[in-house]
Amino acid sequence: MSNALNKKRNFIERSILSALAFLKDATLSEEYANRKGFLQSLDPRLKTVSFLAFLVTAISLKSAVLIGSLYGFCFILAIFSRIPVRHFLIRTLLFIPLFSLFMVLPTLFSIVTPGEPVCSFHVLGLNGIITRPGLDGAVLFVVRIATSVSLVVLLSLTTRHSELLKVLRVLGVPQLFVLTVSMCFRYLYLFATMVENIFTAIKSRVGVVSHHRHGQNVVAWNLANTWNRTTQMSEEVYMAMLSRGYTGEPRLLKVFHATLKDWVWLCCAVIICAGLFYRGQIL
Amino acid sequence: MSDIIFELQDVHYSYPGKFPALCGVDMTIRSGEKIAVIGANGTGKSTLLQLLDGLIFPHHGQVRAFGELLRENSQVDENAAHRFRRRVGLVFQNADIQLFCPSVREDIAFGPLQLGVAEEEVRRRILEVAQVLDIRHLLERVPHQLSIGEKRRVAIASVLAIDPDVYLFDEPTAGLDPLTVRHIIDFIVNANQRGKTIITATHDLHIIGEIADMVYVFGQNKRIIMGEPPDSVLNDRSFLEINNLVHIHRHHHDGREHVHQHLP
Numbered sequence: 001m002s003n004a005l006n007k008k009r010n011f012i013e014r015s016i017l018s019a020l021a022f023l024k025d026a027t028l029s030e031e032y033a034n035r036k037g038f039l040q041s042l043d044p045r046l047k048t049v050s051f052l053a054f055l056v057t058a059i060s061l062k063s064a065v066l067i068g069s070l071y072g073f074c075f076i077l078a079i080f081s082r083i084p085v086r087h088f089l090i091r092t093l094l095f096i097p098l099f100s101l102f103m104v105l106p107t108l109f110s111i112v113t114p115g116e117p118v119c120s121f122h123v124l125g126l127n128g129i130i131t132r133p134g135l136d137g138a139v140l141f142v143v144r145i146a147t148s149v150s151l152v153v154l155l156s157l158t159t160r161h162s163e164l165l166k167v168l169r170v171l172g173v174p175q176l177f178v179l180t181v182s183m184c185f186r187y188l189y190l191f192a193t194m195v196e197n198i199f200t201a202i203k204s205r206v207g208v209v210s211h212h213r214h215g216q217n218v219v220a221w222n223l224a225n226t227w228n229r230t231t232q233m234s235e236e237v238y239m240a241m242l243s244r245g246y247t248g249e250p251r252l253l254k255v256f257h258a259t260l261k262d263w264v265w266l267c268c269a270v271i272i273c274a275g276l277f278y279r280g281q282i283l
Numbered sequence: 284m285s286d287i288i289f290e291l292q293d294v295h296y297s298y299p300g301k302f303p304a305l306c307g308v309d310m311t312i313r314s315g316e317k318i319a320v321i322g323a324n325g326t327g328k329s330t331l332l333q334l335l336d337g338l339i340f341p342h343h344g345q346v347r348a349f350g351e352l353l354r355e356n357s358q359v360d361e362n363a364a365h366r367f368r369r370r371v372g373l374v375f376q377n378a379d380i381q382l383f384c385p386s387v388r389e390d391i392a393f394g395p396l397q398l399g400v401a402e403e404e405v406r407r408r409i410l411e412v413a414q415v416l417d418i419r420h421l422l423e424r425v426p427h428q429l430s431i432g433e434k435r436r437v438a439i440a441s442v443l444a445i446d447p448d449v450y451l452f453d454e455p456t457a458g459l460d461p462l463t464v465r466h467i468i469d470f471i472v473n474a475n476q477r478g479k480t481i482i483t484a485t486h487d488l489h490i491i492g493e494i495a496d497m498v499y500v501f502g503q504n505k506r507i508i509m510g511e512p513p514d515s516v517l518n519d520r521s522f523l524e525i526n527n528l529v530h531i532h533r534h535h536h537d538g539r540e541h542v543h544q545h546l547p
Contacts, residue, residue, distance in 0.1 A: 186427065243338060243372070
């Protein structure tokens with residue numbers, strides 16, 4: 001049996017395992033958040049507020065050059081926060097900005113955005129004219145997306161997810177909601193591992209080659225089994241909460257401590273944003 | 284009689300849609316006692332601990348805790364529930380169930396905070412229990428990143444931070460390496476020496492001599508079939524064998540297979 005056929009037959013398993021691996025890597029890995037870098041050393045509350053300010057600035061500015069400079073600043077922060085450049089660029093420049101580029105592709109042309117022609121070409125009997133306003137608009141859109149994504153990725157890479165969730169409390173989100181989302185994160189890893197183990201157990205018994213119909217049955221069975229186990233576990237976790245005094249109104253630890261360095265950082269962030277807005281009005 | 288902590292009379296319990304889990308259990312536990320509950324799988328040990336912790340309630344018979352009848356209604360009142368929770372702590376068999384917070388520090392803090400302990404005092408207790416259980420280096424870690432032994436120690440810390448009078452342990456040494464088992468036994472013995480009442484459900488006959496002054500054996504009929512000091516239980520080999528509590532080892536000696544029972 002050819003390798004291609006094997007791959008086709010195991011596509012469900014490969015898809016699920018790849019999705020789980022991505023989930024663990026992208027959302028649950030805290031490798032970079034635990035490093036001793038500049039952004040990691042900041043108070044999560046003030047860091048989040050400063051990044052929100054950068055984000056609003058990136059969305060509001062109408063100059064691609066200024067937004068690009070904000071991206072450059074973000075890149076420097078990534079380096080000082082000990083985020084590998086290659087990893088950061090792949091996460092921020094590859095997929096979402098590329099996808100946004102495809103989205104704005106039609107707006108480059110004179111049919112959608114009329115204006116001063118920059119270049120023209122002839123393909124399959126059709127005349128294509130790229131206009132200056134179309135090009136400027138597309139560049140602005142892509143740079144804005146790339147910068148916004150970079151800011152969000154940098155914040156999530158350098159902040160532990162539990163801390164990010166706790167920042168929500170500072171922003172006035174109810175404790176019950178924060179606790180529930182925290183617990184979802186906590187058990188996501190456990191269930192992702194459980195599903196992986198189930199596939200490994202199946203593979204150890206039936207081998208790697210299986211008919212796609214059998215694969216579908218396995219996935220359906222796996223879903224049902226995972227559902228049962230999550231339901232059972234949710235009841236047990238609730239018991240464990242009751243056992244330690246939970247009565248429906250959670251009380252959580254306040255763990256943030258802002259230092260002078262954090263306030264200095266926030267001031268710098270505000271000055272940078274104000275400077276960019278000022279430059280944006282002049283240009 | 285005032286030192287009686289738990290008193291169970293003809294307690295029956297069945298899980299919804301399942302076979303009965305307990306069928307007529309009578310038991311009296313006094314303050315400062317060290318008790319082990321042993322029995323084969325499915326004989327109702329974990330169910331007993333959940334009953335003692337006021338998480339489930341008997342369908343027939345009654346459980347009295349600290350002189351008061353333990354009923355579902357009594358746990359609805361927050362003050363009454365908190366009074367009880369301050370005095371009784373359960374360490375679950377599956378540490379992943381017990382550690383539901385995003386970090387070890389918050390898991391340890393969860394119990395005292397719910398019970399109204401002031402935040403400064405909670406912070407002091409976190410450091411204290413982390414010192415006792417040697418988990419200070421784990422405080423900022425995410426529970427899912429811990430080993431089984433570390434999770435078990437953190438689970439114990441999360442109950443120790445409440446500082447209850449009664450500790451309930453469900454299979455505290457299952458699946459752990461020998462050194463971690465040693466640490467947990469030491470913790471149980473020390474807690475008892477400090478006046479705490481210890482009730483441990485376990486399969487591990489090797490540890491009951493240390494962790495118990497009295498052993499209750501649960502049989503397949505979901506009732507207590509023996510209640511004696513550890514030595515009496517361990518010396519009754521035929522009884523242990525009939526009740527599926529004996530470790531059987533298979534060895535090869537001089538090219539011959541050799542099967543024997545293994546008891547402490």
